[in-house]
Amino acid sequence: MTAPKTLYDKIWDAHVVDEADDGTCLLYIDRHLVHEVTSPQAFEGLRMAKRAVRAPEKTIAVPDHNVPTTLGRENPDQMPEDSRIQVAALDKNAKDFGIHYYPVSDVRQGIVHIVGPEQGWTLPGMTVVCGDSHTATHGAFGSLAHGIGTSEVEHVLATQTLIQKKSKNMKVEITGKLKPGVTAKDITLAVIGATGTAGGTGYVIEYCGEAIRDLSMEGRMTVCNMAIEGGARAGLIAPDEKTFEYVKGRPHAPKGAAYEAALSYWKTLFTDEGAHFDKVVTLKGEEIEPVVTWGTSPEDVLPISANVPAASDFTGGKVGAAQRSLDYMGLTPGMKLTDVKIDAVFIGSCTNGRIEDLRAAAAVLKDRKIAEGVRCMVVPGSGLVRAQAEEEGLADIFIAAGAEWRMAGCSMCLAMNPDQLAPGERCASTSNRNFEGRQGFKGRTHLMSPAMAAAAAVTGHLTDVREMMGEMA
Amino acid sequence: MEKFTKLTGIAAPMPLVNIDTDMIIPKQFLKTIKRSGLGVNLFDEMRYDREGNEVPDFVLNQPAYREAEIIVAGENFGCGSSREHAPWALKDFGIKCVISASFADIFYNNCFKNGILPVVLPAEAVTYLMDDATKGANARLTVDLDKQVVTASDGTEFSFEVDPFKKHCLMNGLDDIGLSLEKVSAIDAYESRAKTQFPWL
Numbered sequence: 153m154t155a156p157k158t159l160y161d162k163i164w165d166a167h168v169v170d171e172a173d174d175g176t177c178l179l180y181i182d183r184h185l186v187h188e189v190t191s192p193q194a195f196e197g198l199r200m201a202k203r204a205v206r207a208p209e210k211t212i213a214v215p216d217h218n219v220p221t222t223l224g225r226e227n228p229d230q231m232p233e234d235s236r237i238q239v240a241a242l243d244k245n246a247k248d249f250g251i252h253y254y255p256v257s258d259v260r261q262g263i264v265h266i267v268g269p270e271q272g273w274t275l276p277g278m279t280v281v282c283g284d285s286h287t288a289t290h291g292a293f294g295s296l297a298h299g300i301g302t303s304e305v306e307h308v309l310a311t312q313t314l315i316q317k318k319s320k321n322m323k324v325e326i327t328g329k330l331k332p333g334v335t336a337k338d339i340t341l342a343v344i345g346a347t348g349t350a351g352g353t354g355y356v357i358e359y360c361g362e363a364i365r366d367l368s369m370e371g372r373m374t375v376c377n378m379a380i381e382g383g384a385r386a387g388l389i390a391p392d393e394k395t396f397e398y399v400k401g402r403p404h405a406p407k408g409a410a411y412e413a414a415l416s417y418w419k420t421l422f423t424d425e426g427a428h429f430d431k432v433v434t435l436k437g438e439e440i441e442p443v444v445t446w447g448t449s450p451e452d453v454l455p456i457s458a459n460v461p462a463a464s465d466f467t468g469g470k471v472g473a474a475q476r477s478l479d480y481m482g483l484t485p486g487m488k489l490t491d492v493k494i495d496a497v498f499i500g501s502c503t504n505g506r507i508e509d510l511r512a513a514a515a516v517l518k519d520r521k522i523a524e525g526v527r528c529m530v531v532p533g534s535g536l537v538r539a540q541a542e543e544e545g546l547a548d549i550f551i552a553a554g555a556e557w558r559m560a561g562c563s564m565c566l567a568m569n570p571d572q573l574a575p576g577e578r579c580a581s582t583s584n585r586n587f588e589g590r591q592g593f594k595g596r597t598h599l600m601s602p603a604m605a606a607a608a609a610v611t612g613h614l615t616d617v618r619e620m621m622g623e624m625a
Numbered sequence: 626m627e628k629f630t631k632l633t634g635i636a637a638p639m640p641l642v643n644i645d646t647d648m649i650i651p652k653q654f655l656k657t658i659k660r661s662g663l664g665v666n667l668f669d670e671m672r673y674d675r676e677g678n679e680v681p682d683f684v685l686n687q688p689a690y691r692e693a694e695i696i697v698a699g700e701n702f703g704c705g706s707s708r709e710h711a712p713w714a715l716k717d718f719g720i721k722c723v724i725s726a727s728f729a730d731i732f733y734n735n736c737f738k739n740g741i742l743p744v745v746l747p748a749e750a751v752t753y754l755m756d757d758a759t760k761g762a763n764a765r766l767t768v769d770l771d772k773q774v775v776t777a778s779d780g781t782e783f784s785f786e787v788d789p790f791k792k793h794c795l796m797n798g799l800d801d802i803g804l805s806l807e808k809v810s811a812i813d814a815y816e817s818r819a820k821t822q823f824p825w826l
C-alpha cells in the first residue's frame with residue numbers, strides 16, 4: 153500500500169517531469185495565464201533567444217492591471233501613454249506567439265483570476281501559474297496554482313515547466329458554521345490575523361472543514377486568493393460536487409466523454425486519511441466575526457467591534473511596524489474602529505469582484521444612499537460579471553445608491569491606472585492589500601468584505617454590517 | 626546572468642519588518658516594458674517627497690549608504706506582489722545581496738534569477754549585522770557564497786544555508802531556461818504520458 157498523501161502531494165506527483173538528487177524538480181504546467189504588466193520582458197527574452205512558446209494552446213493572456221475602467225475605454229486616447237504601450241505590447245505578443253487572448257474590447261475581458269475560472273481554463277488537479285501573486289485564487293478548484301516572477305514567466309513560456317522544490321503541507325481547518333453577516337473574506341482575513349503574513353511561508357495550505365465546504369465556489373476563491381497574504385506559496389481546497397457543477401459546461405471545460413473521464417479523476421483529488429501535515433491551524437467558524445484591517449499589513453486584522461490597538465500591544469519588530477502603521481493610517485490607539493470615517497469605498501478586485509460579491513454589496517445598498525462626501529466605486533471582475541449584474545438589476549441598485557458602475561479591471565486594487573486615492577484619503581476596500589501607497593500615494597486602506605464595505609459606504613464610517621441586516625429584506 | 630561569488634561592500638540597515646514589493650518599487654513604475662532603469666525609483670515613496678526631492682533621513686540618501694551593495698533588513702522582506710521589478714530595481718541601484726531573517730517566497734526566488742543573493746540568517750545574527758551596518762561606510766560586510774559565510778566588520782562569521790542548485794546557478798551565472806531545455810526529452814515524454822492519462826487537458 154502506498155503512503156497516504158495530501159491533495160498537494162497528489163497534484164505535485166502527477167506533474168513531476170524530472171527530479172534531481174537534491175529534490176529540485178521540473179514541474180509541468182497545465183495552464184499559464186499572462187497579463188500586460190509582468191510579461192513584456194519575458195516575451196522580449198524569448199525574442200532575443202529566438203524561442204517559441206512551447207504550448208500556446210495552454211497559454212491565455214488578458215490585460216487587466218493597467219486598463220482604464222471607464223466607459224468608452226477602447227478609445228486609446230483614454231489611456232496614458234505608458235499604459236497604452238504596455239497593452240499594445242500584450243496585443244502584439246499574443247498575436248505573434250499565437251496564444252489565446254481577450255483584448256480590452258472583448259466582453260470576456262477582466263481580471264485574469266476571474267477570467268480563468270469563468271472560461272473553464274481552470275480545472276481541478278491542474279498546475280496553474282501566472283506572473284501575479286494572486287494566482288492562488290485558482291486553488292479553490294483543487295488545482296495547484298501560484299504566482300511567479302517574470303523570469304519564470306519566460307521559463308514557462310519556453311518550456312511549459314517550472315523549476316520547483318516541494319513546499320511543506322499546512323492544513324487550515326475552519327470548523328462549524330459561520331454566523332450571519334460573516335463571509336469568506338472574514339475567514340481568510342481571520343486566518344492571516346491568526347498566522348501572520350509570514351505564517352504560511354514555505355507551505356502550501358489546504359483549507360478544509362465544514363465552514364469551507366459550505367462556501368460557494370466564489371467564496372472559496374476569495375479564501376484561496378489571500379493565501380499569499382499569509383505567506384503561503386499556494387492555497388487549495390479539495391474539489392467536490394460544487395466544484396464539478398461550477399466547471400461543467402464552461403467554454404473550455406471538457407465535454408461529454410472527456411468530462412466523464414475527467415470527473416472520475418477529479419474525484420480522487422482529496423487528502424487521504426492519515427496523510428501528514430507539517431503544520432495545522434484550526435479556527436472555529438462560529439467564533440469568526442466580521443473583521444477589518446486597521447494597519448498597513450494584511451495581518452493587522454481585528455473584529456469590527458474592537459478598538460484601534462497601540463504599538464505597545466505588540467512585541468519585537470512589530471512594535472515599530474505598528475507605530476509606523478498607526479501614523480500612516482492616522483489612527484489614535486483606543487478609538488473604536490466603528491468611529492473611523494472613510495472617504496472612499498472600493499468594491500471589486502480578484503478577491504471580491506465576482507457576482508456573489510456584487511450581490512452581497514447590492515443587498516446592503518438596496519434602497520439606501522451612499523453617505524454624503526463618500527465616493528464609491530464598483531468595479532466588476534470581468535465583462536461577463538458586469539453583464540450579469542446588469543441583468544440581475546444590481547447595477548441599477550449601485551447607480552441609485554450613488555456609486556460609480558465601472559468596466560472590468562484591477563482598478564483601485566493596485567491603482568496603476570487613474571483609479572486612485574488622493575493622499576490621506578481613507579478607503580473601505582474589498583481588495584487584498586493594505587500596504588502603504590497600494591491604492592494611491594499616502595492612501596489609507598481598510599480591507600473588509602463586500603457587505604462590510606457597502607455598509608461603510610452608507611454610514612460614512614467603518615460599520616458592523618450586522619447592525620444593518622435586520623432592516624434588510 | 627551576472628555571476629555572484631564573493632562580495633565585500635557597504636550594507637544599508639533597514640530594520641523595518643514586512644518591507645513589501647510595493648515599497649521596493651511602487652506600481653507606477655511597473656508600466657515599463659524593459660528590465661533596466663528602475664534603480665532611480667527604488668524605494669521611491671520613502672526616498673523622495675512628492676516634489677521629487679530626496680528625503681534626507683532615508684537610509685539610501687545618506688552619504689554613507691549611497692554606494693551600498695548590501696541591505697540588512699527586518700524579517701519577511703519582499704512580501705506582497707510577485708513583481709520581478711523589485712529585484713530589477715534593487716539590481717539597477719547596485720544592491721547585490723539582501724540579508725534578513727526571512728524572505729517572502731516569490732521574491733526570494735526572483736532574486737536568484739537576477740544575480741542577487743538573498744541570505745537568510747537567524748534573528749540574532751541579523752541584529753548583529755544590523756548594528757554593524759549602522760556604523761556606515763567603515764563597516765563593510767563580506768558575503769562569500771562559495772563558503773556560505775557572511776563576515777561582519779569585526780571578523781565575526783555567520784554561516785548560512787542555500788539551496789545547492791540555486792547556488793550553482795548563481796555562482797556560474799547560469800540561465801535556467803537553457804538548463805531546462807536540456808531536459809526537453811523528459812518534457813516530451815511527460816506530455817505524451819499526460820495525453821493518455823489526462824486526455825481532457
Ligand code: SF4
Binds near residue numbers: 286565
Ligand atoms: S485585482 Fe488586484 S490583486 Fe487581483 S490581480 Fe488585479 S491587481 Fe492583483
